[in-house]
Amino acid sequence: MSRLTSQVRFWIVTVVTLLSVGLTASLGQWQLNRAAEKERLAQQRSERLLLPALGWPDLMQADWVSGSSALLDRRVVLEGRWMHEATVFLENRPLNGRAGFWVVTPLWDASKQHALLVIRGWTPRRLDDRTAVPDLDETLDAVRIVGRLAPPPSKLYDFGQAGEGRIRQNIDMDAFASEWSLPLWPVALQQLDGDGAEDGLIRDWPLPDSDVHKHYGYAVQWFGLTTLLIVLYVWFQLIGPWKRRRSSR
Numbered sequence: 001m002s003r004l005t006s007q008v009r010f011w012i013v014t015v016v017t018l019l020s021v022g023l024t025a026s027l028g029q030w031q032l033n034r035a036a037e038k039e040r041l042a043q044q045r046s047e048r049l050l051l052p053a054l055g056w057p058d059l060m061q062a063d064w065v066s067g068s069s070a071l072l073d074r075r076v077v078l079e080g081r082w083m084h085e086a087t088v089f090l091e092n093r094p095l096n097g098r099a100g101f102w103v104v105t106p107l108w109d110a111s112k113q114h115a116l117l118v119i120r121g122w123t124p125r126r127l128d129d130r131t132a133v134p135d136l137d138e139t140l141d142a143v144r145i146v147g148r149l150a151p152p153p154s155k156l157y158d159f160g161q162a163g164e165g166r167i168r169q170n171i172d173m174d175a176f177a178s179e180w181s182l183p184l185w186p187v188a189l190q191q192l193d194g195d196g197a198e199d200g201l202i203r204d205w206p207l208p209d210s211d212v213h214k215h216y217g218y219a220v221q222w223f224g225l226t227t228l229l230i231v232l233y234v235w236f237q238l239i240g241p242w243k244r245r246r247s248s249r
Contacts (some may be wrong), residue, residue, distance in 0.1 A: 028222030121201025
């Protein structure tokens with residue numbers, strides 16, 4: 001009976017160990033895949049930024065249904081006019097540990113038939129008045145903007161009222177386009193330079209590979225746990241019983 005119980009315990013520990021090793025090894029591999037994907041995106045971004053800059057005609061001819069991803073990270077130079085009345089401040093967008101806003105304004109082309117959402121930069125939030133926003137120069141003149149095509153501003157968790165008013169948590173592109181009757185494309189422009197770039201906004205956009213080291217660190221931890229499980233199994237399930245049998249002879 002004792003021998004049968006020992007065998008059952010052996011196989012239970014073996015099965016649990018195999019499942020645990022498989023899980024931790026797959027999680028480690030998943031972290032390596034995430035790191036590789038971010039490195040690929042960083043390389044793609046660098047290569048696309050070296051391509052000739054796009055303008056309004058290129059954006060007008062783009063296939064936004066199936067080909068918008070091919071334009072992401074491309075450098076863009078546009079002349080147009082700001083739609084200042086539609087400027088919004090996206091809150092809860094920290095930079096280097098400081099609370100602040102992303103300033104977002106649509107940019108019209110000369111014909112006012114096309115518009116692009118521009119993420120103009122970051123500005124800190126006042127601690128003494130959370131509803132205060134900076135006064136920006138609202139020039140009516142045409143401006144020349146240099147930037148990089150990017151996905152629309154990332155969405156944060158909200159409680160249903162964060163998509164209204166001048167200070168918002170998120171922007172829903174379709175709802176925002178309908179609100180202001182704008183023919184918006186499903187991308188945004190992260191401003192890098194251009195007229196009005198001395199407006200005090202910070203344009204320190206995060207790189208896709210900025211946390212690759214984090215994924216490598218997690219991978220090392222998961223593979224380390226895999227190794228530990230194997231070592232413990234071999235020691236307690238194989239070497240330990242073998243030494244006890246040998247000493248009892």
